[in-house]
Amino acid sequence: MPPTEQASQRRQHIDRLTDRARFIRTETVRLTRIAGAGHYSAVFSCAELLAVLYYAQLRLDPTRPRWPERDRFVLSKGHAAIGLYPVLADLGYFPASELDSYTRLGSPFGDHPDMKKIPGVDFSSGSLGHGLSISVGMALAGRLSGADYRTYCLLGDGELAEGQVWEAAMSAGHFRLGNLVAVVDANQLCIDGFVRDVMNAEPIEQRFAAFGWQTRRVDGHNLNALLDVFAGLHIDPDGPPQLIVADTIKGRGVARMELSTEWHVGNLVGADYDDVMAELVSGVEGT
Amino acid sequence: MTTQNQSEIFNGVAPLRDSRSSDGADTRAVPAFVFGEELAELAEHDSRIVVLTADLARSNRSVDFAARHPDRFINTGIAEKNMITVAAGMASCGYLPFAATFSSFAALLCCEQIRTDCAYPGMPVRVVGHHSGMTMGFYGTSHHSLEDIGLMRCIAGLTVVCATDANHLRALLRASLDHPGAMYLRLGRGRDPQVYPRVPDIEIGRALRVREGTDLTIIATGSEVHPSLAAAELLAEQGIQARVLDMFTVSPLDREAVLDAARSTPAILTVEEGNVTNGLGTAVTECLYESGHRVPVRRHGVPDEHVPVGPPAALYAHYRLDAAGIASVARDLLAAAPTERSHT
Numbered sequence: 002m003p004p005t006e007q008a009s010q011r012r013q014h015i016d017r018l019t020d021r022a023r024f025i026r027t028e029t030v031r032l033t034r035i036a037g038a039g040h041y042s043a044v045f046s047c048a049e050l051l052a053v054l055y056y057a058q059l060r061l062d063p064t065r066p067r068w069p070e071r072d073r074f075v076l077s078k079g080h081a082a083i084g085l086y087p088v089l090a091d092l093g094y095f096p097a098s099e100l101d102s103y104t105r106l107g108s109p110f111g112d113h114p115d116m117k118k119i120p121g122v123d124f125s126s127g128s129l130g131h132g133l134s135i136s137v138g139m140a141l142a143g144r145l146s147g148a149d150y151r152t153y154c155l156l157g158d159g160e161l162a163e164g165q166v167w168e169a170a171m172s173a174g175h176f177r178l179g180n181l182v183a184v185v186d187a188n189q190l191c192i193d194g195f196v197r198d199v200m201n202a203e204p205i206e207q208r209f210a211a212f213g214w215q216t217r218r219v220d221g222h223n224l225n226a227l228l229d230v231f232a233g234l235h236i237d238p239d240g241p242p243q244l245i246v247a248d249t250i251k252g253r254g255v256a257r258m259e260l261s262t263e264w265h266v267g268n269l270v271g272a273d274y275d276d277v278m279a280e281l282v283s284g285v286e287g288t
Numbered sequence: 289m290t291t292q293n294q295s296e297i298f299n300g301v302a303p304l305r306d307s308r309s310s311d312g313a314d315t316r317a318v319p320a321f322v323f324g325e326e327l328a329e330l331a332e333h334d335s336r337i338v339v340l341t342a343d344l345a346r347s348n349r350s351v352d353f354a355a356r357h358p359d360r361f362i363n364t365g366i367a368e369k370n371m372i373t374v375a376a377g378m379a380s381c382g383y384l385p386f387a388a389t390f391s392s393f394a395a396l397l398c399c400e401q402i403r404t405d406c407a408y409p410g411m412p413v414r415v416v417g418h419h420s421g422m423t424m425g426f427y428g429t430s431h432h433s434l435e436d437i438g439l440m441r442c443i444a445g446l447t448v449v450c451a452t453d454a455n456h457l458r459a460l461l462r463a464s465l466d467h468p469g470a471m472y473l474r475l476g477r478g479r480d481p482q483v484y485p486r487v488p489d490i491e492i493g494r495a496l497r498v499r500e501g502t503d504l505t506i507i508a509t510g511s512e513v514h515p516s517l518a519a520a521e522l523l524a525e526q527g528i529q530a531r532v533l534d535m536f537t538v539s540p541l542d543r544e545a546v547l548d549a550a551r552s553t554p555a556i557l558t559v560e561e562g563n564v565t566n567g568l569g570t571a572v573t574e575c576l577y578e579s580g581h582r583v584p585v586r587r588h589g590v591p592d593e594h595v596p597v598g599p600p601a602a603l604y605a606h607y608r609l610d611a612a613g614i615a616s617v618a619r620d621l622l623a624a625a626p627t628e629r630s631h632t
Contacts, residue, residue: 069382116380116409124380125409128400134370135405138377138385145338145359146381168370175365 028087036104042252044084046188066120077132078157079113094121130163140181159191161202174213179240188251221247321478324352336384376405391417395436406470421561423477438566441539448539450510495545501529505549508559518611584625
């Protein structure tokens with residue numbers, strides 16, 4: 002393929018991912034209004050990550066949600082589920098109209114994802130610190146069964162204060178789970194303030210590296226860079242587990258929310274809702 | 289006693305002198321920790337079975353499984369929470385994990401992992417809590433597990449069973465293979481005196497009636513079934529005939545067996561090696577009271593306190609959880625009970 006055509010295709014790909022990241026953000030705002038409260042900013046920080054994972058990286062077949070050979074995805078930062086549900090609907094796991102029941106009595110869709118109720122959710126989450134252990138189990142199962150799927154786990158940086166993360170990290174390194182990819186959405190904030198002030202997680206790369214992981218760091222809002230970093234993963238089934246630290250901004254895409262501790266959970270009403278929707282529709286561009 | 293010997297008593301399963309011989313138990317009791325051996329055999333025919341432990345492979349005899357199925361044995365090191373959740377992840381991919389550690393760590397340290405990662409999503413993880421109750425004796429409260437029944441039985445979607453002896457454990461492991469959802473298996477320390485000379489036919493959720501009698505019913509579970517049977521023999525010498533139920537499934541409770549006991553015998557004594565708060569006795573009492581039965585009940589176990597250190601046999605005697613003690617509690621119960629049956 003000529004270089005110009007390649008570049009054009011890449012541009013189209015980026016445009017598509019930019020559009021899907023925007024979709025994730027606007028759907029998060031729309032669904033939050035149904036619930037009356039929701040985690041906006043923790044989704045906004047990983048919108049590009051979710052877009053790249055689900056529209057470019059994961060090996061999936063939405064017509065077969067339990068396909069044994071599918072890549073696994075564990076949303077360890079389960080409070081970002083409101084950003085995952087629209088993606089699953091968009092890919093065809095269930096009708097998008099079902100999302101209108103979000104958080105209503107008996108709805109499959111709560112603030113945290115339920116694998117028993119939502120096709121496409123590989124494991125239930127919500128209690129921080131568990132997801133990497135779940136992913137280790139999935140990766141061990143893949144190795145034992147001879148399957149070549151990969152397991153991806155998305156964690157937050159505040160979540161790294163949970164001790165179980167490090168039990169899991171240690172075991173992944175010990176077992177040489179090269180089929181495991183952990184992604185840290187390093188959005189800098191936890192509920193009470195900056196992660197560095199509340200309980201510093203850095204240096205994240207060095208800490209994981211000391212546990213036997215191969216690590217990379219990337220701008221988590223830069224779609225080009227994200228595509229490159231995922232494409233460049235060195236997957237050796239018996240090699241070191243892979244870590245991607247994605248530097249992101251909590252609340253990215255809405256000025257009032259960026260790096261603000263006021264918007265971990267919130268609700269936009271009236272003109273604020275319209276303003277934020279307009280800001281998102283005209284706003285964040287992939288770079 | 290040398291350190292090595294202590295290690296064998298509490299962390300190993302060497303065929304040592306049985307410390308409960310004061311109960312009248314067979315002092316030649318076989319090493320009953322058949323956990324690893326039985327699973328190794330079952331795994332020959334069931335490729336779903338994997339076994340995990342957290343640096344206690346010799347203690348729970350998962351080494352016997354590892355020797356035959358090394359690829360299906362995972363040692364997470366001293367990281368119990370990771371072990372339980374890793375097991376849940378494997379279960380989501382079609383495996384049937386047995387994750388074993390001391391019950392104090394399995395149930396207390398990992399309570400939330402069992403609830404959130406196993407029971408809530410319906411993962412068929414078999415959490416195996418061994419060395420339960422006071423079997424760790426002078427190791428002290430950190431290693432005692434008196435609260436596990438109470439904690440586990442209030443988790444929705446979690447089946448809670450207690451192994452009575454080696455043959456019963458074999459039966460439980462076999463029955464667990466096709467049981468839906470998550471399970472907590474409460475084991476003793478592996479030298480439990482024999483109650484069942486052969487592997488019993490069991491159905492999870494159905495009590496086993498191991499002795500017939502009409503003067504009272506003793507409902508026991510796990511390690512207390514054997515001394516309860518021995519207590520029944522002591523009572524029989526005094527003309528008191530006790531029915532004994534092995535209520536090995538604590539959740540869901542065999543309500544019919546409890547209600548039948550209330551209809552058939554004038555008093556009920558529950559016996560468990562654990563804190564009576566929210567334990568088997570509480571489950572039985574809830575069942576009786578809510579069903580309108582006012583039969584006299586005594587919940588016998590460890591009172592709501594941290595127990596002193598001491599050899600297990602001494603602790604059982606201290607808390608009247610040996611045969612003589614259980615018999616004396618039964619006599620107290622009958623002496624205090626109204627002579628007329630007062631239940632509805």
